[in-house]
Amino acid sequence: MTAMYWNEHANPEALKHQRIAVLGYGSQGRAQAMNLRDSGFNVRVGLRAGGASWAEAEADGWQPQDFATATREAEVVMILVPDLAQKELYETHVAPHLKAGAMLMFSHGFNIHFGLIKPAANIDIAMIAPKSPGKLVRRQYEAGAGVPCLIAVHQDATGSAFHRALAYAHGIGGTRAGVIETSFKEETETDLFGEQAVLCGGATELVTAGFDTLVKAGYQPEVAYFECLHELKLIVDLLYEGGLKRMHQFVSDTAKYGDLTRGPRIIDDRARETMQKILTEIQDGTFAREWIAENEAGGKNYRALMEADCAHPIEAVGARLRAHMSWLPQDEANKPSPVAFAFGSEYAPRAEAQREFESL
Numbered sequence: 188m189t190a191m192y193w194n195e196h197a198n199p200e201a202l203k204h205q206r207i208a209v210l211g212y213g214s215q216g217r218a219q220a221m222n223l224r225d226s227g228f229n230v231r232v233g234l235r236a237g238g239a240s241w242a243e244a245e246a247d248g249w250q251p252q253d254f255a256t257a258t259r260e261a262e263v264v265m266i267l268v269p270d271l272a273q274k275e276l277y278e279t280h281v282a283p284h285l286k287a288g289a290m291l292m293f294s295h296g297f298n299i300h301f302g303l304i305k306p307a308a309n310i311d312i313a314m315i316a317p318k319s320p321g322k323l324v325r326r327q328y329e330a331g332a333g334v335p336c337l338i339a340v341h342q343d344a345t346g347s348a349f350h351r352a353l354a355y356a357h358g359i360g361g362t363r364a365g366v367i368e369t370s371f372k373e374e375t376e377t378d379l380f381g382e383q384a385v386l387c388g389g390a391t392e393l394v395t396a397g398f399d400t401l402v403k404a405g406y407q408p409e410v411a412y413f414e415c416l417h418e419l420k421l422i423v424d425l426l427y428e429g430g431l432k433r434m435h436q437f438v439s440d441t442a443k444y445g446d447l448t449r450g451p452r453i454i455d456d457r458a459r460e461t462m463q464k465i466l467t468e469i470q471d472g473t474f475a476r477e478w479i480a481e482n483e484a485g486g487k488n489y490r491a492l493m494e495a496d497c498a499h500p501i502e503a504v505g506a507r508l509r510a511h512m513s514w515l516p517q518d519e520a521n522k523p524s525p526v527a528f529a530f531g532s533e534y535a536p537r538a539e540a541q542r543e544f545e546s547l
Contacts, residue, residue, distance in 0.1 A: 190368040192338070197357035199226070201350045208233050208261035210254055210276065211268040212240035214321030215294055219265065219359050221247065222328045226358040233257030233280075254280035263351065265292040265315075271482050274303045285310055288345050292355065295378065296371035299341055301475040311348035312341040315356045315366075316374055324359060333360030337369045379469045384462045391496075393453075394419065398501045408504045416505060 209220040210233040223230045232244050233254045244251045258264050258281050268276055277298075285291065290311035298304040299312060306312055317324045319334040327334050336356050340348045356366045382388065397415035402408050425434040435443050468474045481489050509515055 192353055192356075192362060192366040192368070194357065194362045197353045197362045198350060199228075199354050199357055201347065201354040202228055202263065202358065205229070205262040205351075206231065206260055207263040207265065207355070208252075208257035209265045209267060210234075210257060210281070211266065212244050212251075213267065213269075215317070215324070216240075216267040216321070217243075217247070218321035218325035218328075219267065219294075219317075220249070221325055222359040223355070225328070228358050231257050231260065255284050259284040261289070262286065263290045263292060263355065265294070265355075267294060270295065270297050273298045277304045277306075282306070290345075290348060290351050292352065296339065296341075296375035297379075297475070300371045300375040301472060301479075303479070306342070308342070309344050310342070311344050311351065313348050313352035313355075314339040314341070314371060314374065315352055315359070315361065317359065317361060327364070328360035331363075333363030335364045336361030336366045337374050338366050339369050339371050339374055341371045376466070376469050379474065380462075380466050383469075383474075384465050390419075395499055395501055402500070408500065409508060412501060412504045412508060416501060417508075 207223060207228055207230045209216055209223070209230060212220070212232055212234055216232070220230055220232050232249045232251050233256070234241050234244060234251045236253045241251050252260070254276060264281060264285065266273055266276065266281070273293075281291070285307070287307075287309040288311075290313055291306055292312075293299060293314045294316045296314055296316075299306075299314075314337065316337040316339075317334050318336065319327075324334055336359075338349070338352055338356055340352060343349070353362070353366065356362055394416050398408075398411045401411035401415065422434060422438075425437055429436075435446075438446075465474075510517070
C-alpha cells in the first residue's frame with residue numbers, strides 16, 4: 188500500500204521556529220519560497236549577488252542574501268538551482284556553512300542519488316518534489332488548494348527529518364493534495380525514465396515520426412501538424428483529467444477502435460524492450476555518467492542534437508500556424524524564425540547551466 192500523507196498528518200510546528208533558506212529563484216524556487224512565507228514560516232532567499240533574479244526577488248518583497256549567508260542563517264536549506272549547478276553551489280557556498288543538525292533539501296534526487304553531492308553525516312537529507320511546474324504550485328496554493336508532492340528521506344541524522352520535511356510540504360500546499368512517500372532512488376530513476384521514454388523523448392519522437400509519415404505520403408504539412416501535434420493536447424488533457432477511461436468517453440468509437448487495435452502495433456515488443464534498456468541505463472548509472480561527461484565536455488553533442496531537433500520541418504509549420512492562434516502566448520517560441528534553443532533548467536549543458544546559475 189502506497190503511503191500518503193495529508194494536512195492532518197503534518198505538524199507545521201516542526202518548522203515554525205526554524206529558519207528556511209531557499210536557494211534559487213526560478214520556477215520552483217519562487218513558488219516554494221512564496222508559499223512558505225504565506226504559510227507563516229521564517230524564510231529567506233539565497234541568490235548569487237547581483238544575479239538576474241535578485242531584482243525579481245526584491246520586487247516580490249524579499250531581501251535576498253548571497254548563498255553563503257542564507258545557508259549560515261538557516262536550519263533548513265532547500266537547493267533549487269539547476270541540476271548541473273548544484274554540485275558547485277553545494278561545495279562552494281553551502282557545505283562550509285551548514286550547521287550540524289541542519290536539513291539539506293532537494294526537489295529532485297539526481298545529485299544525491301548519483302553521488303555528485305556527498306553531504307556530511309551530521310545533517311538530515313530530504314526531498315519534497317512537487318509534481319507540477321512552479322507556476323502551478325503557486326497558483327494552486329493561492330486558490331486554497333495544492334499539488335501532489337513526493338517525500339523522501341535519504342539521511343536522518345536528527346531523528347526528525349521526516350517530520351520536518353512533511354512540515355515543509357505542508358507549507359507549500361502539498362499536503363492539501365496528498366504527499367506520497369518514496370526514496371531518492373525511486374524518484375530519480377522514475378523521473379528520468381518518464382522524461383526519456385514517454386513525456387519528452389517518446390512523445391516528441393512519436394509526434395515527428397507521425398508528421399514525417401503523412402508528409403512523405405503527400406499530405407499537406409499543415410494538416411499533418413494538426414493531426415499529429417496540435418490535437419495531442421486534447422488527448423493529454425483528457426488523460427490528465429480522468430485517465431484512459433475519460434479519454435475513451437470523449438473520443439469517437441472509430442478513434443477508440445483504432446487506438447485498441449493499432450496502438451499495440453506502434454508500441455510493440457521491440458519498443459517495450461527498448462524502454463527496458465533505457466530504464467536499465469538509468470538504473471546502472473550509464474545515463475548519468477554520459478550526461479555528466481557531456482556537460483564536462485562543453486555540451487557540443489547536446490547542442491548539435493538540439494539544433495537538429497529544433498530544425499525539424501514541423502517547427503516551421505507550427506510556428507506559422509500558431510502565429511494565428513490568438514489564445515496562445517505569442518512569445519519567441521511561436522515566432523517563425525531561425526532555430527532558437529529552449530534550454531530547460533534541469534538539463535542544460537555546462538555553459539548554459541553556468542549562465543543560469545550566475546543569473547540566480
